[in-house]
Amino acid sequence: MEKFTGKVWVLGDDIDTDIIIPTEYLALPTVEDMKQYGFSPLRPELAGQIHEGDIIVAGKNFGCGSSREQAPEIIKALKVKCVIAKSYARIFFRNSINNGLLLIENSEIQDAVKEGDEITVTLGECIEHNGRTYPVASLPDNLMDILRAGGLVKAMQQRNGLHS
Amino acid sequence: MGNTIIEKIIKKNTGLSEVKPGQIVTVHVDRVMIHDIFIPFVADKFEEMGFDRLWDPDKVVLIYDHLVPASAVEDIRHFKIGDAFVKKYGLTHVHRSDGICHQLMTEAGYAGPGDIVFGTDSHTTTYGCVGCFSSGIGYTEMASILGTGEMWVKVPETIKVVINGTLPANVSAKDVILRLIGDLRADGATYKALEITGSAVDAMSVASRMTISNMAVEAGAKCCLFRPDEKTCQYTGTDLSEVDWIYGDEDAQYCQLIEYQAEDLVPVCACPSQVDNIHPVSDLVGTKLDQVFIGSCTNGRLEDLAEAARILDGRQTACKLIITPASRKIYLEAIEAGYMEILARAGAIITQPGCGLCCGRAGGILTDGETVLATNNRNFLGRMGTSKVGIYLGSPATAAISAIYGEIREPL
The missing domain is CATH 3.30.499.10 (Aconitase, domain 3)
Incomplete structure (x- = not known):
């Protein structure tokens, strides 16, 4: 089972997609151009400080708001390993899976961690922090199939016989 | 056991004899809507996935609304890519300046009772007003529907x-x-x-x-x-x-x-900066306003403009008032009914039908320390300008009476 350790950034409840990437930057040509503005209405410094493999820990209803798929794409472009939140908004959840961004649901870890702490995640099993273990559920098979393919584009490419 | 409306619509669409919540099913999509912000991404993903034709061009609707008319040079790229996609894949349902997508989808008859419709915008839930199962999705998922005509949903x-x-x-x-x-x-x-x-x-x-x-x-x-x-x-x-x-x-x-x-x-407002931060208007009376906005796919329809005109008839606004009808059809009806003249004489700035101010791109954006009362659907940080704009959401009646006083008032 895949296992990884990362430094956490802690955000609150109802982190909406206008916070993750404001509308004014959506007409920039690529997600790479947009990513520096990630989370800027709430924490303008954050995008510049996130390092590859970091983990975002948040409260309930993460990704609420618009259907903009740039939201999970930007988190992925910032090389965040995964997001762990108490719950997710529906469209954001689908968009994340379709872009191969790993989401984990856990109701306790946000209250336990401080920003900068390290946590270890074992997929489908648990999160470890300061000697405590928090269980996590695994995703349904149809979603794991898309994640395993590397996102919906790759899954459709396989369907259309482009490459395996 | 009986069924809820959504269960009945999914049963009819899939031909399944019974469905229950939590079940994952594949539905046949009756119509899709793509708007100007996301068409470049949909077009990219569609071709990247290896598709070379739409599953059914008649079931695809493309609407330019968020960027109409262009307020930045880069916006035009979206129209160019959209127009090229239309030509290449034979789309026939294209609206380039007719109004906001969610208004047009039922107004032009694209989404009807019992249909299953998906759109690249979260407010696609709108078509439920006529008994249509409609919901928002991202552009990657839209690209896969364009190729397959299908989507998985959890009941x-x-x-x-x-x-x-x-x-x-x-x-x-x-x-x-x-x-x-x-x-x-x-x-x-x-x-x-x-x-x-x-x-x-x-x-x-x-x-x-x-x-x-x-x-x-x-x-x-x-x-x-x-x-x-x-x-x-x-x-x-x-x-x-x-x-x-x-x-x-x-x-x-x-x-x-x-x-x-x-x-x-009672009349209520959503207070900055969460849509669920609801307070009675009576508790907010006297809050100073720099601007009032009446419009959007939430409240830019004829009855909303009629209510604004009723309240503003013969009065003058004490702060900026921006009026944005939801569609060209509504705009014309409001002109014919005399509402637009009343609103213009009261001091309103009337804009073209479109998303404009509601998505913070044009048509009256605000800056730090300013406060707006608006009839649209979101008051998130940075939604209508900088992240230090206070956005209150309320009804057209609350908005119209507040515009007269330049502060929040309760409608009579």
Whole structure:
């Protein structure tokens, strides 16, 4: 089972997609151009400080708001390993899976961690922090199939016989 | 056991004899909507996936609204890419300046009772006002529907909301949905369907129901369904006998029941900066405003402009007032009814139909320390300008009376 350790950034409840990437930057040509503005209405410094493999820990209803798929794409472009939140908004959840961004649901870890702490995640099993273990559920098979393919584009490419 | 509306629509679409909440099913999509912000990404992903034709060009609607008319040079790229996609794949349903996508989808007859429709915008829940299962998706998922005509959905649980009685004269559908969002909270209906019913709802116009289904997503809902009635049929050009199967059975299984007595409801606002931060307007009276906005796919319809004109007739605004009709059709009807002249004489700035200010791109954006009362659907940080703009959301009546005083007032 895949296992990884990362430094956490802690955000609150109802982190909406206008916070993750404001509308004014959506007409920039690529997600790479947009990513520096990630989370800027709430924490303008954050995008510049996130390092590859970091983990975002948040409260309930993460990704609420618009259907903009740039939201999970930007988190992925910032090389965040995964997001762990108490719950997710529906469209954001689908968009994340379709872009191969790993989401984990856990109701306790946000209250336990401080920003900068390290946590270890074992997929489908648990999160470890300061000697405590928090269980996590695994995703349904149809979603794991898309994640395993590397996102919906790759899954459709396989369907259309482009490459395996 | 009986079924909820969403269960009936999914059963009919899939041909399954029974469905239950939590079940994952593949549906055949009746129509899709793509708007100008996302068409470049949809086009990219579609071709990257290896598709070379649309599953059914007649079922695809492309609408330019967020960027119309262009307010930045880079916006034009979206129209160029959209136009090229139209030509290459043979789209016939294209609207380049007719209004906001969610208004046009039912107004032009693209989304009807019992249909399953997806759009690249979260407020796609709007078409539930006519008994259509409609929901927002991202552009990657849209690209896969364009190629396959199919999408997987999890059958949602349903929350039943019953509103009986007669709404007070100063309370509108906007106050009803804001109150409901405040009670459910921003995630209270996540993954779930809402079904709205009761005598107060029966008395509402389709336009008012549209205000409610439009904002259902602000409580996280997947869709928000109303039982089609004679008004629905008149609006959609449908025969009642074709849609009389769309209702929630008495013995259907609901996960939650919420009941309101219409007479108990009061005018409310969503206060900065969460849509579920709901307070009675009476508690906010006197809050100074720099601007008022009446429009959007939430409240830019003829009845909303009529209400604004009724209140502003012969009066003058004390702060900027921006009016944005939801579609060209509504714009023309409002001109013919004389509302536009009343509003213009009162000092309003009337803009072209489109998303403009509501998505913070154009048409009256604000800066640090300014406050706006608006009739649209979101008051998130940075939604209508900088992240230090205070956005209150309220009804057209609350907005119109507040524009006269330059501060929040309760409508009479």
